[in-house]
Amino acid sequence: MRELWTLFSVFFRIGLFTVGGGGYAMLPMLRREIVERYGWLSDPDLLNIYAIGQSTPGVIAVNTATFVGYRRRGICGSLAATAGIVVPSLLVISLISVFFAEFREIELVARAFAGIRIAITVLLIYIVAGMFKKAAPDIFSLLVLLLAFFLVAAGIVPVVWAILGGGVAGMLYYPLRDRTRAARATSETGESATAEASADKPEDGA
């Protein structure tokens, strides 16, 4: 029971002190608390959990909390940890929300927000530009990226189909690519380079 409370409070602190930057910002603090301070997990274990959290549905921070919580205290642990990480959001945003509507209508505030909107646009542009290289390391993924962009930007396709379509495309393309490479390598060298070629995993740069 005590450990459930510890799980909650550790992730509460992590949620409280991770401002912006998505789940990536939480990693240093996560390591400090989970690995160094409490010794709940080894570093490689934690990084593995974090990597899994990036490849599963859901917000990374929540995935990580759930996983660590589960490792410590099963389902109750995952609930405690997840609750911990979302409670700061719930409290802070709810508090802001109380004043939000009227606040926005103050003229000076409205002008300030006009500036904020421009700033957030700039931030987003840089974020997308930063993600670009890692997300599209080859022609195929570049095509997926551009297609998803155009289909949704033009309103042709709802977001969900673009996401699922991307996944299916990856699921179909990469095994084919690996098999083609293996076959080509085998015929070129005349010896079985299959092992070599299939070790050539799709770039995923976690």
Add this chain to the structure above:
Amino acid sequence: MIYLELFAVFFKIGLLTIGGGLSSLPLLQEQCLQSGWIGEGEFMDMLAISQSTPGPIGINMATFTGYKVAAFPGAVVATAGMVAPSIIIIVLIAAFIRDFDRRPLVRHLMSGFRPAAVGLIAAATLLIFTGAVYDLPGLLRGAEPACNPVTLLLFAGLLVLHRLRKWHPALFLLIGAAAGAILC
């Protein structure tokens, strides 16, 4: 019932948020605007605040929307909806599947999801650009959108500023706020 609707919508968003921090943005944008719960301007303002406050941005947006629709209980329900898929799927994986992220199928799927997600975030960014700076799609369609020189100048200025000084997002937004208050 509104609580059920909130839960369902955010469950869907949570389920389809795959990959890094802003992956939830396109879905949030689509769902919140389509449902009529949030206006375009409101969405941008909430996004900015969500970037500057504690907590994952997706959770913040869920709380914001939930609160607007149904006060604090709404905030709780929306947030619960958003985290439910995580809890279910992660517990299943933790309990039953080993080396999840090393499996070829998962890697192949992620190699497809990842570029799609970035393309979608780019599309969401374009929509925000349209609302905040200039109606570029309108221009491409042949219309003649209104052009606000102050806005464009501020955009250019902030673009350059961010290139030169990588400040914390919250600080950068604050600068935008000050500039907006003074200039707009």
